[in-house]
Amino acid sequence: MSDVRILVVDDEREIVDLVRIVLEKEGFRQIGAAGSGGEAVRVARRFRPHLIILDVMLPDRSGFEVCREIRRFSDAPVLFLTARSADADKLTGFDAGGDDYVTKPFNPLELAARVKAMCRRLKLMEEAAAPAPVYDFGRFRVDVGAGQLWVDGREVACPAMEFKLLAFLCAHPDRVFSRGQLYEQVWGEESLGDENTVMVHVRRLREKIERDPGKPEFLVTVRGLGYKLTNPSRRAGS
Secondary structure, three states: OOOEEEEEEEHHHHHHHHHHHHHHHOOOOOEEEEEOOHHHHHHHHHOOOEEEEEEEOOOOOEEEHHHHHHHOOOOOOOOEEEEOOOOHHHHHHHHHHOEEEEEEOOOOHHHHHHHHHHHHHHHHHHHHHHHOOOOEEEOEEEEEOOEEEEOEEEOOOOOHHHHHHHHHHHHHHOOEOOHHHHHHHHHOOOOOOHHHHHHHHHHHHHHHHHOOOOOOOEEEEEEOEEEEEEOOOHHHHH
């Protein structure tokens, strides 16, 4: 989380310092601050925060107005801090472009939890928007976004877990993984006697991508260590 930039806007210095301390304990390192609406807009333009914690009651204008101004140049999630808890005020905040609402006095741990949750959602949205990779190994090609495996120009049906295993290995070419590591990375659980599952899936993948599954060129065994995915044509040309 050290790369996440957060802007805290509040005219009470004690609130800004409290929020900064709480967020720094959670691993956030890039925290900007502003004490008025005008300053908030200027800092937001320069600092380009990923997330904004914005007080509603500012000395020069309301946080709702500030949010509308910032929305002209930034899509950063906005979490309102306010002593006003009426539903009408919350709706006004959401209409202004806010994403969440915390009323004062607030529990610092709750605030930190909300910030982390917003950051997780933001990361998921960024990952979803990023183009999915296509891996080309010459004989076969893996289109992660489309969920397709092509071998010698023909699409080959590939069950979900086999596809996930192949995609993971494609993303880490020439790197050796033990069967336990592969099980943890692809199946998402600690390896507890399930290494045979990996062996079976490796065998099935070899039947799909190798010219001779008994003498694999791509998905090779590294004796005593595990498996790695390599590109023999790249080796020959190097």
